[in-house]
Amino acid sequence: MDVEPPLTIVQPGEGRTVDLGDGVGVVFKLAGADTGGSIAVVEHPFAVGAYVSAHLHTREDEYSIVLDGEIGFRSGDREAVLGPGGYITKPRGELHAMWNAGHTPARMIEIISPAGFEGFFRDAADLAAAGATEPAQFVALAASYGLEFGEPDWQADVLRRYGLTPPAW
Secondary structure, X not given: OOOOOXXXXXXXXXXXXXXXXXXXXXXEEXXXXXXXXXXXXXXXXXXXXXXXXXXXXXXXXXXXXXXXXXXEEEXXXXXXXXXXXXXXXEOOOOOEEEEEOOOOOEEEEEEEEOOOOHHHHHHHHHHHHOOOOOHHHHXXXXXXXXXXXXXXXXHHHXXXXXXXXXXXX
């Protein structure tokens, strides 16, 4: 008798939801354990004015699909604002940032390949829930996932043009 492979089903509105702070959240949809490690899928809600500081991934590529609102992306020297149905790639090793570029809440799907980085979001939320407030704790956590932060010349311009405030850490 053949055994069917496991099937993961996530209904609309389901998935662990956590607040990452500074107007950005994460809803866990598919983890690496669900996909044999090939990809992870999370959903990110962005409040008006939310900004994800310039960073790069050393271990994974990201693919984003905008669902609601307008989300701005800067990767290297390229910048785009996408509305619902827009797709963008963010290759590993390239400094990039994202922000709510509109006047209403925004939401996007993030596909992470290979899987694993979704653990950073889980661990960061757990640190915050445990009362951690030291930026060094979050920076050390980021480093353990191969995440590096930067302050490119273009970041101040993006913040100014969109009236954004960078995250506290």
